[in-house]
Amino acid sequence: MNIIETTAKTILRKRKRIDSWFLSKCGMNLYRGCSHNCVYCDGRAEEYYVSGEFGKDVCVKTNAPQILKRELDPATRRKPQDHGFLMLGGGVGDSYQPVEEKYKLTRQALELADTYNLPVHILTKSTLVKRDIDIIDRINKQRRAIVSFSFSSVDEKISSIFEPGVPSPDERLETMEMFQRRGIPCGMFLMPVIPFITDIPARLEATVRKAKEAGAGFVLFSGMTLKEGKQMDYFMGTLLDYFPELEAEYSMVYRGEKRGNATDEYSSYVNSMLNILAKRYEMPRRIPPYVFKNILKENDHVAVMLEHMDYFLRSRGQTSPYRKAAYSVTQIEEPLSNIRKRLRELKGVGNATESIIKEIMDTGTSRYYDRLAKL
Numbered sequence: 001m002n003i004i005e006t007t008a009k010t011i012l013r014k015r016k017r018i019d020s021w022f023l024s025k026c027g028m029n030l031y032r033g034c035s036h037n038c039v040y041c042d043g044r045a046e047e048y049y050v051s052g053e054f055g056k057d058v059c060v061k062t063n064a065p066q067i068l069k070r071e072l073d074p075a076t077r078r079k080p081q082d083h084g085f086l087m088l089g090g091g092v093g094d095s096y097q098p099v100e101e102k103y104k105l106t107r108q109a110l111e112l113a114d115t116y117n118l119p120v121h122i123l124t125k126s127t128l129v130k131r132d133i134d135i136i137d138r139i140n141k142q143r144r145a146i147v148s149f150s151f152s153s154v155d156e157k158i159s160s161i162f163e164p165g166v167p168s169p170d171e172r173l174e175t176m177e178m179f180q181r182r183g184i185p186c187g188m189f190l191m192p193v194i195p196f197i198t199d200i201p202a203r204l205e206a207t208v209r210k211a212k213e214a215g216a217g218f219v220l221f222s223g224m225t226l227k228e229g230k231q232m233d234y235f236m237g238t239l240l241d242y243f244p245e246l247e248a249e250y251s252m253v254y255r256g257e258k259r260g261n262a263t264d265e266y267s268s269y270v271n272s273m274l275n276i277l278a279k280r281y282e283m284p285r286r287i288p289p290y291v292f293k294n295i296l297k298e299n300d301h302v303a304v305m306l307e308h309m310d311y312f313l314r315s316r317g318q319t320s321p322y323r324k325a326a327y328s329v330t331q332i333e334e335p336l337s338n339i340r341k342r343l344r345e346l347k348g349v350g351n352a353t354e355s356i357i358k359e360i361m362d363t364g365t366s367r368y369y370d371r372l373a374k375l
């Protein structure tokens with residue numbers, strides 16, 4: 001691994017709208033590049049402009065704690081900031097990749113979250129997150145912390161091929177169990193499901209079953225993208241080394257879609273399998289509302305639940321008005337309670353959606369949401 005120390009002008013990456021997967025409006029890349037070197041990693045794609053050789057060169061933003069302090073400190077802001085959950089992880093480098101042992105940038109970011117009383121969501125493939133369980137526990141008790149672990153399967157051999165720099169699935173599951181025992185909400189991001197390799201029904205079932213046994217409170221699924229260029233070239237090189245017989249299947253499923261997505265037909269096949277497994281193991285497919293109740297602002301809480309409902313229906317091939325309604329809710333500045341009598345004026349909000357929104361506002365949950373989540 002080559003470490004390249006650098007300085008950054010800004011650290012926080014802000015979004016206008018809450019992300020209903022991560023419950024966040026704000027994330028960060030403390031490192032660019034990732035020595036975990038997952039073969040499918042889309043951080044390799046040209047659009048992210050990660051310099052150097054992905055998997056070997058890791059850029060460390062050494063001044064990140066100072067910049068982050070300035071960005072998070074409420075005293076330096078004219079208006080109070082609302083980040084939802086502060087997101088640590090994802091993007092173009094795992095926050096707990098090996099270089100974190102030396103630089104402790106993630107730990108320092110957590111210390112700032114603790115100081116400023118901010119909820120955090122950590123997504124990692126590393127067991128190094130155990131090192132920070134003390135501070136994560138403290139954040140969870142005073143605000144809320146979520147720890148999500150990323151997997152492509154729980155198969156040790158497949159992981160050693162496709163995730164060569166990552167602790168084994170068993171070690172990740174043990175780490176998840178440790179967080180669960182401390183009462184810290186945790187779950188699995190099954191991202192990505194690798195076509196024809198980790199989507200074999202028995203393998204998928206083993207993954208969801210082991211997540212359940214380790215105490216995961218949710219499993220979120222996502223397919224694999226293959227963007228033309230470095231990401232696709234690197235992945236296909238490994239695929240041809242280990243699974244040359246799959247080349248033809250891959251060319252059927254990846255047909256040059258702009259974002260590198262698999263065909264709709266394949267995606268709905270995987271979705272339907274995952275829906276069956278989630279039902280069998282009573283596993284939420286989105287982070288459940290009790291985890292973010294009283295943490296997210298009212299409008300964000302409602303918007304996230306509406307987007308989840310939209311997902312539940314779409315993953316079964318049905319259409320829904322909830323995405324539109326969620327979008328409208330995120331566009332207004334005023335709290336929904338202030339316009340309670342005028343909810344119907346929002347685009348996408350009809351009679352039924354209005355009563356769902358009111359129920360969420362009054363109770364933090366919705367009976368219809370619960371029904372859809374179990375389908």
Ligand code: SF4
Nearest residue numbers: 034036037038041093
């Ligand atoms: S851990 Fe995440 S960021 Fe790092 S190489 Fe793997 S997929 Fe990419």
